Amino acid sequence: MSAIERPTWLDRVRARPRLRTAIAAALPVGFVTILLFIPYVLLLVHSFWRLKGGVITHELTLENYQRLFGTELYPNTILFSAGVAIRVTLFSLLLAYPLAYLLAFKVKRHKQLMYMAVIIPLWVSYLVRAYAWKIILGQSGILNGLLQAAGLTHEPLTFLLYSRWAVILALTHIYTPFTLMPIYAVLEAIPPALKEASQDLYANRWQTFRRIVLPLSLPGVLAGSTFAFVLSMGDFLAPQLLGGNDSALMVSNLVWSLFGVAYNWPLGAAVSVIVLLLTLFLLWLANRVETAMNYAGQTVGQAGGRTVGLSGRGV
């Protein structure tokens, strides 16, 4: 007869589900608390402190917010950033949707390879990609070289680089893959039988796209747009490297200079808080719309919300 085993301490822990959960959750919760939650609280607190003679005093005040909304510069910069972000979102969608559609439905062979080709730029450092545009658009850059070699221009075009369009171009390039991924995931999840059923019921290709594929892919479009908008709204490098007189200053650059050169942490914090709130509002809104779409009978498009997720890096 074999001896009956006694429970070890590990067995005892295993037998207590709550303790087990607590141990498993400790690390991620600690991580989020220390690296995200506490910094955000500090930011919020800073935005209510006062800067007096170049020194931050721990007096509570609304001065920073009054100054933020009282000076044209701050709301204008936020609006300008939003304007850039909206354009980037639109251009990304225009590029990403057809590409995702082709990948999901038309490409039969080497599908994974093609998908990787679209995604691979994400592996290249963001800084490198932004610099690449500097090289392409610069006065002695590739584009000007080509134009001159082709005899189309005689002098380098100077408006290419250092303009808002250069910023929008670079950001569109950088964030299009982020837009593509959720759209592709949603399109891939549409059962081919739905398209066949539509054609079986006398809908031609265009009608099938408009009435079946497009509505079912909206959650992916929404997720992709949210990515593009939130990420480019908070972008720092592209305006820094490629922006001109009118466009070097997006909201992140403003916050950076307030924390840096100006040493006005409280005001910088206040701007950050406002942008953070705006972003959170957008995410909340996108989530609400997505839930509503799901409720309307969406069973196939869930890849848009569930697996890809509506999460931005924030600002």
Next chain:
Amino acid sequence: MTTPYDGSLDLDKLTQRHETFRMPILELHRLTKRFGDFAAVDDLSLDIAAGEFLTLLGASGSGKTTTLRMIAGFEPPTSGEILMAGTPIAALPPFKRDINTVFQHYALFPHMSVRENIAYGLRMRRVPAAEREERVSKAIAMVKLDQLGARSPRQLSGGQQQRVALARALVNRPRVLLLDEPLGALDLKLRKEMQLELKHLQTHLGITFVYVTHDQEEALTMSDRIVLMRQGRIAQVGTPRDLYDRPASRYVADFIGETNLLPGTVVESTDGVATLRMGDATLRGLTEGPLAAGSEAWLTVRPEAIELSGGAAPAGYNAVTGTVADAVYAGSALRVHVTLSGGRRLVANVPSGTSCTHGATVTLAWPMAQGRCVGD
């Protein structure tokens, strides 16, 4: 070699056929579909009569679904032609065919209500709103979903979704309805109910049904005719009774219903009766075509045709002896498994009152006309 159908019609043949039979609504003419080297459907020709319930039956990979998809227009045939009421349609896209499909997993549009799903085809055909609404309401009533029009498909049970799919197709009053294993996802009880309902609906509406299934019982229950497919070709076409009582080959006999197959060598085959030698036993059975003497053949006999007897078999009977290996009570019948001297097993369904001891030597006998000799 298959030659593509040139589009011309043999008028003589057509009028002749028209006089003797109903005009076929669909004609599949030397239809072939290749995927690479693999021929999913191989030179298949078939006429489907208007108003009949035709089942394409076969194991998976037999080409039944590919055939259906070619009729629907989802797969272009590699060669061959499909005629609908005499007009070639193989080049038409699905949305221009007067054919509707009930899909295997229903393929209901998840972002539309039940009503919107059913109205979809009429909307695409620009049927006026008033007529459309009326027809949709009738279709919903026909499949008994009156209260559920506003629901989303995912709020429905499998059986209800099945009905929506049916209504969505039938509301368009197609000339031909294709059904691709429509009951496959339902539980047994519901499936039996739906089988009867589908059959009634088909008889009542007079629409031609082309039904794909791998379930031979389902095919036997519902069909006017069954096309049993094997490796992209037709193994046998006929009424359920034809296939059950007069299988053309070992494959058909084995596929349709339960049967005993006894392999043997053909001794002689004349006047529709063949004699097979199996070990030291000589068995006789009916045969359709003559079987070549000396060739391999099978004698198929259904378990319910076999009787258990203690002594010698009556004249005109085939008889084999063996020992009882198992006797399983199955309610209405006793299923007796008998091991023959060669080691081969036979199953006989005998009245459940029969007494039968394990290990006893018994004689199994069946009338000669109940056995059929077939090739592979």
